[in-house]
Amino acid sequence: MSTRVASAVPATAETTVGPEQPAVRVRGLRMAYGEQEVLRGIDLTVDRGEIVALLGPNGAGKSTTIEILEGFRLRSAGEVSVLGVDPAHGDEAWRARLGIVLQSWRDHAKWQARELLLHFRSFYRPYDRPGAAGSWEVDDLLDVVGLTEQARKPIGTLSGGQRRRLDIAIGIVGRPEVLFLDEPTVGFDPEARQDFHELIRRLAQERMTVLLTTHDLHEAEKLADRVLILAGGGIVAGGTVEELSRQLGGDAEVTWVSAGRTHRTRTADVSGFVRELLQGDGDVEDLRVNRPALEDIYLAMVRDAEGTR
Numbered sequence: 426m427s428t429r430v431a432s433a434v435p436a437t438a439e440t441t442v443g444p445e446q447p448a449v450r451v452r453g454l455r456m457a458y459g460e461q462e463v464l465r466g467i468d469l470t471v472d473r474g475e476i477v478a479l480l481g482p483n484g485a486g487k488s489t490t491i492e493i494l495e496g497f498r499l500r501s502a503g504e505v506s507v508l509g510v511d512p513a514h515g516d517e518a519w520r521a522r523l524g525i526v527l528q529s530w531r532d533h534a535k536w537q538a539r540e541l542l543l544h545f546r547s548f549y550r551p552y553d554r555p556g557a558a559g560s561w562e563v564d565d566l567l568d569v570v571g572l573t574e575q576a577r578k579p580i581g582t583l584s585g586g587q588r589r590r591l592d593i594a595i596g597i598v599g600r601p602e603v604l605f606l607d608e609p610t611v612g613f614d615p616e617a618r619q620d621f622h623e624l625i626r627r628l629a630q631e632r633m634t635v636l637l638t639t640h641d642l643h644e645a646e647k648l649a650d651r652v653l654i655l656a657g658g659g660i661v662a663g664g665t666v667e668e669l670s671r672q673l674g675g676d677a678e679v680t681w682v683s684a685g686r687t688h689r690t691r692t693a694d695v696s697g698f699v700r701e702l703l704q705g706d707g708d709v710e711d712l713r714v715n716r717p718a719l720e721d722i723y724l725a726m727v728r729d730a731e732g733t734r
């Protein structure tokens with residue numbers, strides 16, 4: 426757990442976050458490490474109960490962004506609010522409303538999973554609110570993350586995927602309102618990945634807000650309501666995966682052969698174009714439509730954004 430950070434960032438007024446207010450709101454966020462400017466003024470909003478994936482290449486600033494939101498790192502400039510509080514000034518009661526799963530985490534290899542969860546739960550118990558579900562019963566939580574059999578095993582004997590599930594259990598033991606996950610499924614096999622996606626979706630149905638980072642476009646596609654692509658110091662695109670596909674890869678390539686010659690054109694309106702083509706006088710053979718894969722579009726966009734830095 427991090428210690429609280431002192432801040433040069435002016436405090437913003439604390440507000441109560443109602444259902445209509447976003448869980449996370451960021452405006453003009455900038456971050457420099459010495460001379461290196463990593464974030465150049467990013468804006469993002471995450472609504473209550475939403476699952477948002479922050480996608481981007483190595484070094485894009487994904488961890489930096491969520492560490493600022495968690496209150497672990499002080500920003501250079503910009504406005505940030507998480508559950509109505511500026512993270513640079515968040516107190517322990519605010520911190521108890523967040524869940525955090527870092528990229529890697531190590532504990533003493535001889536501790537047992539159940540013991541460790543009981544220990545972490547004791548930090549959250551004082552902040553359980555009357556009438557609310559409160560922090561998890563540890564045995565229920567072990568069951569939910571699929572670690573019942575490993576409950577009393579030393580942590581050092583867990584596999585990589587089991588260790589990651591324990592990290593996630595630690596992150597959610599206080600039943601957070603907002604959960605930050607930094608590359609949560611690294612080391613998971615496909616089955617564990619699918620279980621994890623189901624778990625996160627189930628938690629989001631209970632109005633938990635999730636902001637996760639990933640390199641994996643397929644993971645973002647499977648899990649997130651919305652994807653934000655961070656590259657070159659800014660959010661270069663955002664939306665649902667379908668919106669991104671339309672926004673970024675709207676033009677499909679249509680090829681066909683007519684009178685022995687191959688023709689090629691790009692269009693956003695494939696059906697309209699093909700209808701007109703087929704209604705025309707010429708013969709049309711070997712008609713093909715190619716849409717670029719989302720992955721190719723993503724890679725091209727990241728290359729563009731990095732090229733303009």
Ligand SMILES: Nc1ncnc2c1ncn2[C@@H]1O[C@H](COP(=O)(O)OP(=O)(O)OP(=O)(O)O)[C@@H](O)[C@H]1O
Nearest residue numbers: 458463481482483484485486487488489490638640
């Ligand atoms: N404490 C630090 N001091 C100096 N530079 C840092 C520090 N932390 C991160 N950086 C630099 O900031 C940039 C962004 O790093 P960050 O870890 O936020 O990126 P990321 O998108 O999470 O990358 P990855 O996908 O590899 O985890 C990198 O160039 C990194 O070297």
